[in-house]
Amino acid sequence: MSSTSLLDLLNFNENLEKRKDRARFIRRNVKYSADMDFVETPPEAVEALLSVERFEGDILEPCAGKGAISKILIAHGYNVISRDLVDRNNEKVEANKDYFASTEMFGNVITNPPYRKATQFAYHAIQHVYHKVAFLLRGTFLETPTRRDWLFENPELPTCFEKLYVFSERLPFGESNMIMYCWFLWNKQFHGNHPTIHWL
């Protein structure tokens, strides 16, 4: 075999592996979206938030899933209302509750919303709390002109994006730990112009 054809063969094998990886990636994501973006929050993510933030009053978990975030909040003594659009067989979570249909006010909202609609969830939550909104989201949530205009620099919303909590170690989330996650914290009692960055 000439050296050129050996190189071709190596390239072919490498491309085949890339195609297989891509197919696996797509299969995973199709399954993920078909299940309403369901992925459970690891307990250490919630413990880390509670080690640095106190919440006054009740807490709504509007996308509670099977209750991964709620149960840690309850264990810390908070009064938690847990809801979800989908019934995931947890009697402590009120099912068939579309958060966008709710105009109730709560003390705070803490959740890990479906990422594809996280901007809309944050926009809605900020308007329906007395105190704080804490969302566990990918670091890339800071990007895009839509989020800048809708959330971070929207003159119609209170300028209450107070803190960004960055995990110094990656969280084991879903099927990988390749993604940078942060707690985004909005606080209605914060009236500064810019958020500050903190490491967990």
Ligand SMILES: C[S@@+](CC[C@H](N)C(=O)[O-])C[C@H]1O[C@@H](n2cnc3c(N)ncnc32)[C@H](O)[C@@H]1O
């Ligand atoms: C990423 S999972 C988070 C589950 C849970 N918070 C946890 O951390 O384990 C997002 C959840 O949002 C729910 N969801 C999607 N759209 C919703 C809506 N409009 N109102 C309420 N829940 C919704 C999904 O059913 C899913 O359980």
